[in-house]
Amino acid sequence: MDFKHYLQVLKDHTPYDFSNYSDNSIKRRLQKVIADNDLSIDELLAKTQNDKAFVEQLVEDITVNTTELFRDPEEWPAFYEVLLPALKGKKTFNIWHAGCSSGMEVYSNMIILNELGLLDKAKIYATDISHGMVRKCKNGNYRYEFNKRQLQAFETILIKHPIAGISKVDFSKYFDIDHEKDQITAKEFLRKKVEVKQHDLVQEKSPFYCKFDIIFCRNVLIYFNATLQSKIYQMFHRQLYPKGAMILGSHESLTGFYKTKFKKNGPLYVKTNAFHYKYH
Amino acid sequence: MIKANYKAVVIGGSAGSFSVVSKLLSQLREDFPLPVIICLHRLKHVRSGLVESIRLKSKLEVIEPNDKQTIVAGKVYLAPSNYHLFVEYDNTFSLSTEEPLNHSRPSIDNTLSSAAYVYRNKLIGIVLTGANKDGAKGMKDIADKKGLTIIQDPKTCEMDTMPKSVQRLIKPEKVLSPDEISKFLNQLAI
Structure with missing residues (x-):
């Protein structure tokens, strides 16, 4: 066919x-x-x-729904090293997880924010193309055995490379663990915190009225062709506040025109205010 | 020198292959005229370290490519940890986090097969030592497209399952020791 x-x-x-x-x-x-x-x-x-x-x-x-708690643990401290000074100075800030899959990264991020004492100031939004994944993200319900491996990652971030002095945190602070069913469920205060919507990035517009301080879109755009990628970068650029940051997967990079509209700061792509002349 | 019209070399390996690849890259001549695309199995959460160690010995630049990065001759590309690495028709790479294939991400079959479709009879495929069968199907695809197939001589392998599973699907054109592989590659002229 x-x-x-x-x-x-x-x-x-x-x-x-x-x-x-x-x-x-x-x-x-x-x-x-x-x-x-x-x-x-x-x-x-x-x-x-x-x-x-x-x-x-x-x-x-x-659609590819690979995700895990604290994927690429060595990168998270780097994200927050750059983000933290700006976030600390804000009264509130908005985060969009675009292409959130089952939501493990959304919960990872909320846990880190909570440990940093910033979760109360944060508004968290998440979207995925699949209705099934939106449900999973809302439920925050995952397999225990699979995620047990990620406990190590959790500790890498929180203990081995402490962000702003976070000390040891118990996993059960954030998840109810059911050993018999091999399940973990995110605590209610986390599940209530995130607004999850079905949304297809291909539509090239945001499903939310607000602008964002941070957009997470990791390992999503790698499945798009360069033309569509460029349109999504344009949309993200529009939806970010000045100096807002986009976080991509560890082996994604900006190409083409929008490369000039973001400034790379560590693992982050920060929206610049640079003025560009039109040549045509 | 052998005048040959190849466009790329693609190498897969698993258990025991790190030292073979290091040695191979230390022996490849500085002006090697083809891109060398390498897919090695590695520990999922040991992201860094491998590329740095391989760089130490290599005369050619070693890169863990980003998605949509252009493939350039004379450079060595190593599949990044936890991603599948594919070769695309426009001579770029693409990455994917799809489910593991043969229990592996990166999977050697994925890299080898995609390269076979793009480079066809202008590809050299090499499978080294390893303890599973990932790479065998990819080598069959290379053979089907009339590319050149080479396996590390099972007698010289730390684990010979991988080259032997290639032999179960096809008859590789060359069965070589690690030293013979670098010698063969070094006499290619494009």
């Missing part, structure tokens, strides 16, 4: 437009979904046009 034809059918019959995802990655994901579901092309096309639940599951399956 020509996957571009399929993406067009999907775009015409559902709210989802994957046509500007990078060719190879979307092709790979589609092939996986087709194989996992054991579908013929005709069945796939029929279900796409008639079966809403199938489409929701498809969106969840073709």
Whole structure:
């Protein structure tokens, strides 16, 4: 099957437009979904046009939902080294986790903010394209065994490289642990703190009325082609306050025009006020 | 010198391959004319260290590429920890955090297969020592596209599962010791 034809059918019959995802990655994901579901092309096309639940599951399956608590633990102290002075001086600040998946990074960030005594000042927003992931992020409910490994990461951040003098913190301060069910659930004060919405970045507009001090978008835009990436950077630039910061994945970098509109400060891309002449 | 029309070298390795790769890069000549793309299994949470150690010995610049970075001849690219590394048709890399393949992220099959589709018969694929079968399918893809396939001689491997699983799928064109691999690469002229 020509996957571009399929993406067009999907775009015409559902709210989802994957046509500007990078060719190879979307092709790979589609092939996986087709194989996992054991579908013929005709069945796939029929279900796409008639079966809403199938489409929701498809969106969840073709998007990559890898996330973990404190992913890249060595980077978090660096984020906050740069962010902290500015955040401390603010009365309130807004953070958007764009493409939050099941929300583990959202909770990681809230835990760090709480340890820094900054959570009360923060407004936390999170979005994902998949309704299923939005539900998971709201529920803050994860597998214990998987996350047990991340405890080490948690300690790396909080103990081995203390941010602003954080001392040892017990994991159970933030999660209820059910060993029998192999589950952890984020405490209610964290779950209540975050506003989670279904939202597709491809629409190139923010689903919130406010501007942001920080936008986390880690390992999301790597699945988009360069043209779409550039449009998303433009949208983020618009949605950030002056000197607001964008945080990308550890192996993502800005290319093209928007490279000049952000200044790299450590692992952060900070919105600049630089004035650019129009040449044409 | 052998005049040959290759565009890239792609290397996969696992258990025991670090010292082989270090040695290989210390032996490759400074004006090596191809990009060298390397995918090694590594500990998930040991992010730093590997690239630094490999740099110590290498005469060529060693880079952990970013997403959409352009591939340049004469440079060594090492798949970053916890990402799959793919070669794209526009001669750039792409990264992905998709689920592990063969229990690995990065997965050697992913890097080798994507390179096979892009470089076709102008690719040299090399699989080194390792304790699992990641890389075998990728080597088959390289062979199917008429690329050149080389495995480290199982007799010289710390763990021979990986090159042997390649042999189960295809007959590699060359079975070489680490020294023979660098000797072979060094006599390529483009």
